[in-house]
Amino acid sequence: MAAYSRSQLLLLLWFVPLCGFGSVLGLKAASGPADPPNPPVLRPADPPGKDAPAAGASQPRRATGWKLSEEEACREDLTRLCPRHTWTNNLAVLECLQDRREVRNIMPLSLSQLLWNYKLNLTTDPKFESVATEVCKSTITEDIHSQGEVIACLEKALVREAEQQDHVRPIKEDCKRAILRVAELSSDDFHLDRHLYFSCRDDRERFCQNTPAGEGKVYKCLFNHKFEEAMSEKCRDALTTRQKLISQDYRVSYSLAKACKLDLRKQRCSLDTNLPRAREARLSYLLLCLEAAVHRGRPVSGECQGEMLDYRRMLMEDFSLSPEIVLHCRTEIEAHCSGLHRKGRTLHCLMRIGRGERSTSIDSVCQSALQTLIQSADPGADYRIDRALNEACESVIQTACKHIRTGDPMILSCLMEHLYTEKMVEDCEHRLLELQYFISRDWKMDPLLYKKCQGDASRLCHTHGWNETSELMPPGAVFSCLYRHAYRTEEQGRRLSRDCKVEVQRILHQRALDVKLDPELQKRCMTDLGKWCSEKTDTGQELECLQDHLEDLVSACRDVVGNLTELESEDIQIDALLIRACEPVIQAHCHDVADNQIDTGDLMECLVQNKHQKEMNEKCSVGVTHFQLIQMKDFRFSYKFKMACKEDVLRLCSNIKKKVDVVICLSTTVRNDTLQDVREQRVTLKCRKQLRVEELEMSEDIRLEPELYEPCRSDISRLCPNVNFGNAQMIECLKEQKKQLSQRCHQRIFRLQEAEMTDPELDYQLMRVCKQMIKRFCTEADARNVLQCLKQNKNSELMDPKCKQMITKRQITQNTDYRLNPVLRKACRADIPKFCQSILNKASEDSELEGQVIACLKLKYADQRLSPDCEDQIRVILQESALDYRLDPQLQMHCSDEISRLCAEEAAAQEQTGQVEECLKVNLLKIKQEACKKEVLNMLKESKADIFVDPVLHTACALDIKHHCAAVAPGRGRQMSCLMEALQDKRVRLQPECKKRLQDRIDMWSYAAKVAPAEGFSDLAVQVMTSPSKNYILFMIALGVCILFLVGLLCGRITKQVTRELKDR
Secondary structure: OHHHHHHHHHHHHHOOOOOOOOOOOOOOOOOOOOOOOOOOOOOOOOOOOOOOOOOOOOOOOOOOOOOHHHOHHHHHHHHHHOOHHHOOOHHHHHHHHHHOHHHHHHOOHHHHHHHHHHHHOHHHOHHHHHHHHHHOOOOOOOOOOHHHHHHHHHHHHHHHHHOOOOOOOOOOHHHHHHHHHHHHHOOOOHHHOHHHHHHOHHHHHHHOOOOOOOOOHHHHHHHHOOOOOOOOHHHHHHHHHHHHHHHHOHHHOHHHHHHOHHHHHHOOOOOOOOOOOOHHHOHHHHHHHHHHHHHOOOOOOHHHHHHHHHHHHHHHHOHHHOHHHHHHOHHHHHHHOOOOOHHHHHHHHHHHHHOOOOOOOOOHHHHHHHHHHHHHHOOOOOHHHOHHHHHHOHHHHHHHOOOOOOOOOHHHHHHHHOOOOOOOOHHHHHHHHHHHHHHOOOHHHOHHHHHHHHHHHHHHHOOOOOOOOOOOOOHHHHHHHHHHHHOOOOOOOOOOOHHHHHHHHHHHHHHOOOHHHOHHHHHHHHHHHHHHOOOOOOOOHHHHHHHHOHHHOOHHHHHHHHHHHHHHHHOHHHOHHHHHHOHHHHHHHOHHHHOOOOOOOHHHHHHHHOOOOOOOOHHHHHHHHHHHHHHOOOHHHOHHHHHHHHHHHHHHOOOOOOHHHHHHHHHHHHHHHHHOOOOOOOOOHHHHHHHHHHHHHHOOOHHHOHHHHHHHHHHHHHHOOOOOOHHHHHHHHHHHOHHHOOHHHHHHHHHHHHHHHHOHHHOHHHHHHOHHHHHHHOOOOOHHHHHHHHHHOOOOOOOOHHHHHHHHHHHHHHHHOHHHOHHHHHHOOOHHHHHOHHHHHHOOOOOOOOOHHHHHHHHHHHOOOOOHHHHHHHHHHHHHHHHOHHHOHHHHHHHHHHHHHHOHHHHOOOOOOOHHHHHHHHOHHHOOOHHHHHHHHHHHHHHHHOHHHOHHHHHHOHHHHHHHOOOOOOOOOHHHHHHHHHHHOOOOOOOHHHHHHHHHHHHHHHHHHHHOOOOOHHHHHHHHHHOOOHHHHHHHHHHHHHHHHHHHHHHHHHHHHHHHHHHHO
């Protein structure tokens, strides 16, 4: 039945009213030389030679009922090999004999010549000529029978009609089928295509001299040399026409039809064989159907796959073989791609325009045609199919991808991995991006992704077959569905398989290289890209630009960019450019994290923590900082923070989205709970731990704290224009220029310092500079007492000079305001409002008191009126400031000019050991400014209360204190009084230096008493108690009191006696 149906099909092709093939054609030699090749004895597939029996070749045209089966040369083989019902149909007989390989190998010479001449003379029918005369009148002018011009013209008309919308002289469907059938019959031997034969005779000898005729071998050889420089234009045109016919009907290619015949049946690619020329005959359909089978792992013969590869390459080489491209992309080709038609250059030119270059545009219908062509050719499966890409990237493949087998789909992935690297060449980069743009639009065009994910896509995204589409799930949406499931947790369920997730990550890494490789992003953000990022054309800049303008984007674009950024926060390796830039840091400090296949934000956290290592280069630092800045826009962009605190955020900060605001909200909650000593913290432990990480990261760069950065923008440009933002350098610069800051910026810096002093871990510079010293001295100290610990070990011989300098800076800051010294604030919480309320009343909330409160407490310390805890803390401050005048803000403020004039050399010393204070004391009489003189007198007054406050005197008298005052407790002037008594005691011999320093102090105190007399009883008492003549003064005071008592007693008796006498009267 199958053979019968086939013969019926062939009969239908020829017995049509239009072309008028009412009778089967008789045998007649074509005008002009037939020039057949050698006899079949030498080459069985070739047509018979000239000298062979004609077998009717010289006979005139037969009557209407002439049959091939009636010929003597044909009868025996026909009876043996072909079904009886085919004997009445010449074309069925012809196909039967031609398709049987065993016949071709043993075919008698007479039968071979009979069949060959029959096919050669098919085009001599008068009715065929009438159609050619109508359609080809402008081409054929004189001899319509000349060397196959009739069929050649009709073939050209057929392909031209497919490439045009307006059909002036349309060819009817039945005649189209007849033309294609004639082309099919000539597909095994190029001699039968007379026009192509005469056009390519010389080229055949030049390129394919050793290629035997038959089985379409010469055609294939000529196709392979089509774009050679030596190929004649006439032959190239004839070959192109032949290829266009093949694209309309794959059976016009003998080798392809033969190699894939069984596979087409097995894969059910020709469902309705009763239709003469259904859509299944199109080359693109055949390729799509068989490619689908290959991608699904179904068996397709190697011979068929080889033929498919050749014709897929053919489609990519010459755009004109795809009528849809010629029809729908004509305008773009003429405008932008003229003169680029060879070796796939025109197709790549269209791809470049299709990528959406800002200077050009492409019609949507043309874009669709390009997508369909690339899907048919499937260059993603084998890069060699794309000749332009293959030639452009050959050097890169040989160097960067030489370890991968030739033709492996991994070659394209390898090339993408080396995009924008030193190994990549510019031409390859352009060709690769042009192809990847279209591959990224359909997940099925990446064979590795399809192979690993087809099961997941079917299960999770409800996809159909490889070459089937769905309106509910178009090809471009499938990948979005896959990556949404790729990063689901086990609790969320419905996750991707491990192999599929690896492929999804690979594609995401590739898409991060160019915003145009993400179809959804480009589609929704096209307007915003033009509006905000028109000047951002360098690698990776467009996505960074969109992230920078996240708040300004339209909602659809903002959602896409937000989702992509959220995804990057979980797996920063998606940002391939950043990972390349950070490779040295990753290898040195983060290799363990990077090797983890399931990234959970650890790699970015590691990069942030090692941001200032020596391996960190500028590109990596900029990239990491940029990502940190983007994270501040939405707390969801910090994966670890989001996962640790999402429940706390929903419960405590539900209406807040910006990360910085969420951090402030949660930090405030933690602080309030801590201050109130609540039994159970409202913020969970895991969130508190991650919150600490976020706070520490934010302290590194002022831009990560918008509430600080925005008020200080103008100050930064004015005072710190050349300072880097990272490493907290900008914050440190603003602290050093604090007195020159604008009011708003000054307030923010004060708040920052207050927070840092309360929690030194937030002081990035301190923790960085003193990292090793903290490990050495403060390993057991609480995190909030780190600065206190460092201060206690500041003068250790093992202390690092840079750390010591940083500690001094922080001490200077603390002494400007008691609120910046949490320990002092707590110890003196009762004393400050008791003794210094007048100063507090004048103070503003967010500005320093310039050491006024501490100065007030110092005076009360000298008066010995402070509480024990407060006294201990003030003693420490006095001892520290006595060694370094910079720690006394009041002294530095009032005496800066005098220090420059009188003590410049001492102030310039690198190590401060109290020499500036000693200089001011010695030059007390030379000080002109009253405010400065008062501060120096206060120092003298303080030193009388405690010898530790006078480091020069304490150093000079250290041995004497040990020998003579060891039993005397320090503080409240006790040791100073002991030394003064020893000085007056002639039996005690003090060290000469101590004796000299003590005498100097006595003179200074005497002068101080004259210059600054006691302002009250308390001051007077202090002066008496600290005076060298204390005993004498106390004796005289006691004597005076006794005399007054006696006088009062005497006067009282006299008064009493007088009163009694008056009463007696």
